[in-house]
Amino acid sequence: xxxQLKHPVAKLxxxxxxxxxxxxxxxxxxxxxFDSLKNNEQFFMNAPWSLPELPLxxxxxxxxxxxxxxxxxxxxxxxxxxxSTVLALLLSATTAYVLARYKFRGSNALFLLYISSxxxxxxxxLIPLFFLMNSMGLxxxxxxxIFVYTSSLLAFxxxxxxGFFKSLPKELxxxxxxxxxxxxxxxFRVMLPLSQPGLITIGIVNILNxxxxxxxxxxxxxxxxxxxxxxEIGVMQxxxxxxxxxxxxxxxxxxxxxxxxxxxxxxxxxxxxxxxxGAVK
Amino acid sequence: xxxxxVKWQRNLFIASFIVPTLLFFGVFTIxxxxxxxxxxxxxxxxxxxKKTFVGFDNFVEMFHxxxxxxxxxxxxxxxxxxxxxxxxxxxFFAVALTRFGFRLxxxxxxxxxxxxxxxxxxxxxxxxxxxxxxxxFLNGFLSLFTKEQVTITWLGFPGHTIWMLLxxxxxxxxxxYMILLIAAIQSIPESYYEAASIEGAGQWKQFWSITVxxxxxxxxxxxxxxxxxxxxxxxxxxxxxxxxxxxxxxxxMGSYLYQMAFRQYHFGYGAAIGFIILVxxxxxxxxxxxxxxxxxxxxx
Numbered sequence: 001x002x003x004q005l006k007h008p009v010a011k012l013x014x015x016x017x018x019x020x021x022x023x024x025x026x027x028x029x030x031x032x033x034f035d036s037l038k039n040n041e042q043f044f045m046n047a048p049w050s051l052p053e054l055p056l057x058x059x060x061x062x063x064x065x066x067x068x069x070x071x072x073x074x075x076x077x078x079x080x081x082x083x084s085t086v087l088a089l090l091l092s093a094t095t096a097y098v099l100a101r102y103k104f105r106g107s108n109a110l111f112l113l114y115i116s117s118x119x120x121x122x123x124x125x126l127i128p129l130f131f132l133m134n135s136m137g138l139x140x141x142x143x144x145x146i147f148v149y150t151s152s153l154l155a156f157x158x159x160x161x162x163g164f165f166k167s168l169p170k171e172l173x174x175x176x177x178x179x180x181x182x183x184x185x186x187x188f189r190v191m192l193p194l195s196q197p198g199l200i201t202i203g204i205v206n207i208l209n210x211x212x213x214x215x216x217x218x219x220x221x222x223x224x225x226x227x228x229x230x231x232e233i234g235v236m237q238x239x240x241x242x243x244x245x246x247x248x249x250x251x252x253x254x255x256x257x258x259x260x261x262x263x264x265x266x267x268x269x270x271x272x273x274x275x276x277x278g279a280v281k
Numbered sequence: 282x283x284x285x286x287v288k289w290q291r292n293l294f295i296a297s298f299i300v301p302t303l304l305f306f307g308v309f310t311i312x313x314x315x316x317x318x319x320x321x322x323x324x325x326x327x328x329x330x331k332k333t334f335v336g337f338d339n340f341v342e343m344f345h346x347x348x349x350x351x352x353x354x355x356x357x358x359x360x361x362x363x364x365x366x367x368x369x370x371x372x373f374f375a376v377a378l379t380r381f382g383f384r385l386x387x388x389x390x391x392x393x394x395x396x397x398x399x400x401x402x403x404x405x406x407x408x409x410x411x412x413x414x415x416x417x418f419l420n421g422f423l424s425l426f427t428k429e430q431v432t433i434t435w436l437g438f439p440g441h442t443i444w445m446l447l448x449x450x451x452x453x454x455x456x457x458y459m460i461l462l463i464a465a466i467q468s469i470p471e472s473y474y475e476a477a478s479i480e481g482a483g484q485w486k487q488f489w490s491i492t493v494x495x496x497x498x499x500x501x502x503x504x505x506x507x508x509x510x511x512x513x514x515x516x517x518x519x520x521x522x523x524x525x526x527x528x529x530x531x532x533x534m535g536s537y538l539y540q541m542a543f544r545q546y547h548f549g550y551g552a553a554i555g556f557i558i559l560v561x562x563x564x565x566x567x568x569x570x571x572x573x574x575x576x577x578x579x580x581x
Contacts, residue, residue, distance in 0.1 A: 017377075018377060104295055123555055124313075128317050155306075212399070230402040268391060272460050
């Protein structure tokens with residue numbers, strides 16, 4: 001049982017602060033929606049917090065979707081996010097399993113290598129990555145971005161999954177081996193299904209990170225056909241200096257936000273446990 | 282099957298699970314990082330055949346570059362401001378949502394985390410709109426109290442604009458650390474608090490003698506994490522909101538690296554900035570860890 005705050009005044013003050021902060025978080029989302037339904041005139045003539053006038057300009061969304069090519073960027077983001085999340089899960093789960101269960105020469109050093117890489121600033125790799133991707137012909141390609149993102153997700157995945165595999169009882173594998181399962185059979189048919197909660201947690205955290213990523217995308221992609229959503233948002237806002245289309249800009253923001261909000265609402269618990277798992281270094 | 286083939290099979294299995302991952306990691310992470318360190322000793326405009334070894338010249342040049350000093354100052358300003366702002370609010374929210382018995386605690390917790398799932402680019406654009414001189418929220422709000430329309434260019438003052446970048450950074454960061462601290466507080470046995478309140482300890486006393494010492498590990502991790510993410514690359518807010526301007530006054534190391542390399546094609550110099558980021562973040566980690574270890578000793 002929790003101890004209640006004794007003073008009603010203290011409780012009121014705390015409640016007010018909580019509500020205010022809640023508003024500061026929710027209101028920008030609401031106003032993004034409102035502003036996505038306005039035209040330029042309303043932006044310049046009315047107060048920023050005014051409601052959109054009727055008729056609501058839902059056309060801003062279709063305008064952004066087709067004229068600004070958001071249909072393309074949305075698909076690009078989707079392909080890149082799913083591709084790198086799946087690839088990263090496969091590559092980190094396999095290594096994590098071996099590191100958790102098998103001793104071999106250098107296994108500790110390998111684990112340390114992955115963990116310590118989380119301390120190294122990724123900006124350090126930006127310049128060489130640009131030239132590396134260029135020389136491999138992977139600049140301006142989804143595949144190139146998938147490879148770089150995957151690699152950036154490995155350390156976190158290995159770190160969390162090694163802990164997860166270690167927490168699973170050894171008897172299950174031993175039983176599988178006795179039943180004649182091969183090493184691969186044991187991993188793919190017994191261990192991988194058992195580690196599903198861990199995989200989902202990491203997968204969701206990775207999806208959010210990749211969907212929202214901006215810097216690497218900006219550097220490795222210059223071809224507008226290959227932009228991801230955040231990259232295009234950056235370009236669009238820079239263009240606002242000479243071509244003011246506020247309504248469409250807010251519609252674009254909403255298109256970018258809504259998918260992660262849906263994922264957040266569904267997988268809240270996994271996201272919270274992903275955070276706590278990743279932070280206990 | 283003799284033991285030789287069994288061993289061979291086992292090794293083959295291990296290799297097949299280790300090598301692809303390591304290869305990937307080597308090519309797309311280790312190799313670029315190592316190259317980044319290597320490039321910092323070259324003068325290089327991006328044309329592969331015009332790379333000249335210059336030793337420590339980039340670092341010497343940096344020493345005389347006022348912008349890099351400003352960038353380092355801004356980075357540490359943001360580190361300090363974010364640590365204070367985020368830790369105060371995140372701790373307050375974490376305690377309020379676990380220890381004060383609010384019925385809507387779960388709801389608030391879900392809401393407060395939302396900024397953390399939104400792209401920093403989107404957050405930058407939203408806050409740009411808050412600060413917008415003509416149609417922004419802040420001026421609109423201030424205009425309610427003045428006769429004339431307020432048209433302050435919030436992001437246009439070379440001296441103070443870096444302060445304007447602190448609220449979005451704090452606003453965007455709190456949820457993550459709040460969740461971390463909530464988990465830590467919830468793992469403290471309830472009996473500790475019960476015993477304390479039987480002895481007449483109030484909320485404040487309980488906070489300092491139970492909550493803080495028992496969540497110190499997570500507080501430490503949070504502070505280190507804020508520092509590292511700020512120094513290591515969270516320059517998206519800066520880039521989206523000011524591009525380091527006006528007049529380079531809001532430049533941070535990450536944004537300056539980006540500008541030098543990809544806008545002005547001084548790739549060697551950019552790489553050298555990256556080197557400095559690595560060194561500073563390692564030094565700061567060690568210093569902070571020392572400082573905070575000292576604190577635990579005092580407290581227990």
